[in-house]
Every structure is written in C-alpha cells, then in structure tokens.
Amino acid sequence: MGKVRSETIMHWDGSMSTREPSPMLPRIPDNDDLILYDYEYNASLIPPVSAAHKGMWRYSALLPLDDQEVRYPLFVGNTPLIAPDPLRQLTQLPRLWLKDETRTPTGSNKDRATALVLEYALRNKIGVVSCASTGNVAVSLAVGAAASGIKAVNFVPAHVSESKLRIMQLAGATVFKVEGGYECAFAFSRKAARLLGWGDRNTGVNPLTLEAKKTVALEIWEQLGWRVPDVLVVPVGDGITMSAMVKGFRELKACGVTERLPRIIGVQAEYCQPLKEAWERGEVALQRRYQSSARTIADGIAVDAPIGAALALHDIQESKGAFVAVSDDDTLHAISILARYAGVLAEPAAASTFACLKPALASGLITPDDEVVLYITGSGLKQPQYLAPERPSSHLVHDFAEVERILSSF
Numbered sequence: 001m002g003k004v005r006s007e008t009i010m011h012w013d014g015s016m017s018t019r020e021p022s023p024m025l026p027r028i029p030d031n032d033d034l035i036l037y038d039y040e041y042n043a044s045l046i047p048p049v050s051a052a053h054k055g056m057w058r059y060s061a062l063l064p065l066d067d068q069e070v071r072y073p074l075f076v077g078n079t080p081l082i083a084p085d086p087l088r089q090l091t092q093l094p095r096l097w098l099k100d101e102t103r104t105p106t107g108s109n110k111d112r113a114t115a116l117v118l119e120y121a122l123r124n125k126i127g128v129v130s131c132a133s134t135g136n137v138a139v140s141l142a143v144g145a146a147a148s149g150i151k152a153v154n155f156v157p158a159h160v161s162e163s164k165l166r167i168m169q170l171a172g173a174t175v176f177k178v179e180g181g182y183e184c185a186f187a188f189s190r191k192a193a194r195l196l197g198w199g200d201r202n203t204g205v206n207p208l209t210l211e212a213k214k215t216v217a218l219e220i221w222e223q224l225g226w227r228v229p230d231v232l233v234v235p236v237g238d239g240i241t242m243s244a245m246v247k248g249f250r251e252l253k254a255c256g257v258t259e260r261l262p263r264i265i266g267v268q269a270e271y272c273q274p275l276k277e278a279w280e281r282g283e284v285a286l287q288r289r290y291q292s293s294a295r296t297i298a299d300g301i302a303v304d305a306p307i308g309a310a311l312a313l314h315d316i317q318e319s320k321g322a323f324v325a326v327s328d329d330d331t332l333h334a335i336s337i338l339a340r341y342a343g344v345l346a347e348p349a350a351a352s353t354f355a356c357l358k359p360a361l362a363s364g365l366i367t368p369d370d371e372v373v374l375y376i377t378g379s380g381l382k383q384p385q386y387l388a389p390e391r392p393s394s395h396l397v398h399d400f401a402e403v404e405r406i407l408s409s410f
C-alpha cells in the first residue's frame with residue numbers, strides 16, 4: 001500500500017531508471033532522486049480528518065462557548081507530548097515526558113488563553129483587548145489580535161525582554177512600558193480597560209484565561225492513553241497556569257473518566273519565590289508583601305504578588321504536591337540539557353521544570369518509578385541570549401582537506 005517503491009527513481013530531468021531495492025534498508029536517494037509511492041488513486045493513503053485538527057477547540061464542550069463556528073484564525077493546542085530517550089537515560093527516569101508548548105503560534109502556553117479571549121471578543125464585537133504581562137502574554141495577545149483584526153494594548157514592565165518587546169511591536173500592538181514593574185502594569189491595564197470599555201485579557205481576572213489553559217491537562221491525559229501521570233511539574237508565576245491544570249484534571253474526575261489528580265510540583269525561581277515561601281510557612285494566602293529586588297532570568301515566572309496565590313496554595317495542597325525553587329544557574333544548565341538531550345528549545349521559565357528534577361528526586365517528592373510530565377511552557381527562540389552552549393564547537397574551514405583532518409580526530 002504505502003510502502004516505498006525504492007526501485008523506481010525519477011531524475012530531475014524527468015527520466016526514470018530502476019535500481020535493485022536493498023533487502024536490508026530502504027535506499028537513501030541521491031540528491032537528484034525522488035521517492036515515489038504506490039498512489040494508484042488509493043485514498044486510503046490519506047489519513048482521515050480527525051478532531052485533532054481543531055486543536056484545543058475540540059474540548060469546546062468543556063469551554064464556555066456555544067456551538068457557533070470558531071472564528072479565531074490561528075491554530076492553538078494539540079501540542080506534542082514527547083519522550084526523548086536520551087533525556088530518559090540521562091535522568092534515569094524511564095517514564096519522563098515533556099509536554100511541548102513551545103510549538104504554538106507565539107511559542108508559549110499563553111496562546112491558549114489568548115485564543116479563547118479573542119474568540120469571545122470576535123463573537124461580541126470587542127475591538128480592543130488589553131493585558132499586563134511580563135512578556136509572553138503580551139506577545140501572544142499582539143500576534144493573536146493582529147490575526148483577528150483586533151487592537152492589542154500591552155502594559156509591560158519597563159525591563160521587559162527586548163526580544164519579546166520587538167515581537168509585540170512587530171505585530172502592531174500599542175505598548176506601555178511601566179516603570180513600577182508587573183504589579184503596576186497590571187493595575188494600569190485593568191484601569192484602562194475599565195475606563196475605556198476594552199476587553200480585559202488579564203490572567204486570573206478574566207476567567208476565560210483559566211478555562212483555556214486547562215485544556216492542556218485534557219490533552220496530557222489523552223496523549224498518555226487516557227491516564228493521569230503521577231507527577232506534573234509546572235512553572236508558577238501568577239499561578240493560573242498551574243491552577244488551570246488542576247481544574248482540568250478535577251473536571252476529568254468529575255466526568256467520571258479518572259480517579260485522581262497528579263501530584264503537582266510548582267516551580268518558582270530562587271530570586272522570586274513568594275509562593276514557595278508562603279507554602280513553607282503554612283499560609284493559605286500570601287500574608288506578607290514580597291518584594292524581590294534581584295531579578296531572575298525566568299521572566300515568565302517573575303511575579304512578586306501572584307494574582308492566583310490563594311488558589312495556587314490550595315491546589316498544590318489538594319494535589320498532595322509541593323513548591324520547589326530553582327536557581328538561575330541551574331535553569332541555564334537545564335536549557336542546554338533540554339536542547340542536547342531532547343531537541344527542545346526552552347526559555348528559562350519553561351526549563352526551570354527540568355532544573356527542579358534534581359532537588360525533587362533528592363527530597364523524595366519524585367521517585368524514579370513515577371510517570372513524570374514536565375510542562376515546557378515557552379520557547380527559547382524568543383530569548384536566544386539564554387540559548388548558551390556549554391561546550392561551543394564549530395570549525396571554520398576553507399577546503400575539504402581541513403574537514404577530513406578535523407573528522408579524523410572525531
């Protein structure tokens with residue numbers, strides 16, 4: 001049916017020739033060859049259209065949407081759950097998975113929330129949507145709004161990542177850089193939306209953001225073959241990404257298809273760990289004002305006053321999980337490990353999930369038999385300055401003899 005007819009070769013000039021097929025290996029064609037198949041008007045070579053092409057919208061029965069056709073134009077959801085063998089061997093965790101959210105329109109999990117908020121805006125003829133953001137929400141809103149014909153207004157900390165800022169501007173968003181940091185940007189954004197009647201995409205205050213982000217839990221369960229993992233590692237800033245995950249698994253339970261929640265490990269940055277500290281003090285809400293003077297490279301989780309603090313502390317407890325904090329150095333190392341052993345290019349906040357494995361294994365939060373999913377929330381391609389090779393290797397050559405000389409000691 002679909003097997004390669006390796007004996008038939010078509011050359012670029014249109015001539016055909018045949019070769020002996022190898023009984024052992026499929027023949028690798030020369031660069032002027034094409035691989036041909038037994039087409040024969042055989043429609044069964046084309047896979048059926050499945051619901052997967054709808055991305056996150058295939059869970060619309062668990063989203064606050066009526067059954068109108070979805071208008072949002074960008075593809076969101078159905079990101080891969082991958083099991084890189086080199087990473088499993090390196091970590092000695094044979095049941096380790098990465099939920100790879102780097103492959104979304106703007107390379108972060110924020111695209112799910114943006115999609116649902118803008119779908120709502122399109123249906124309700126809302127022409128301007130605004131947000132406050134440490135970077136990824138604003139990038140996501142700028143790009144999603146551009147594709148939807150909606151105006152985006154972003155409030156970001158003045159020290160926002162330069163490369164993320166450029167993408168917002170590239171997509172035509174109006175950007176306010178706010179001196180007082182993310183907390184202040186949040187207050188300005190909410191006030192502007194209220195005064196001017198804009199759509200408010202702010203995480204935690206617009207319930208659609210949590211609803212959309214929970215779809216990732218449904219995907220993980222489905223991709224594992226309708227199974228809940230033992231442990232889920234999630235980076236935590238405002239806490240909504242993590243609480244949305246818990247809500248997703250809680251709803252699977254409520255639907256009667258699962259029986260338990262995974263243990264959730266919430267990862268924070270050492271330089272900014274208000275929830276981890278509150279957790280250790282046994283608080284159920286943030287009691288004291290946290291101010292991190294130092295700045296972590298993990299901007300996606302650099303939040304001093306998490307909007308979802310109370311919910312996050314509750315959800316971690318309900319899941320029988322814990323908070324772990326990781327250093328920037330360990331996060332940088334994790335970025336290079338994920339690139340070299342998994343082929344995944346992660347930004348700092350996302351790579352912090354890998355950095356947390358070592359302390360979590362050491363303290364018994366994770367055991368080697370556990371099925372563990374790391375939520376890789378954002379792509380490193382937006383912040384290439386952190387894609388720093390630990391052992392740089394490249395060779396400038398002038399002729400092939402030099403290539404041979406270098407390869408002789410390979």
Ligand SMILES: *Cc1c(COP(=O)(O)O)cnc(C)c1O
Pocket residue numbers: 108109110136137203235236237238239240241242300301347349350377378379
């Ligand atoms: C936003 C973000 C997070 C954390 O999400 P919260 O809902 O703020 O907790 C983690 N990683 C990345 C890459 C993010 O952009």
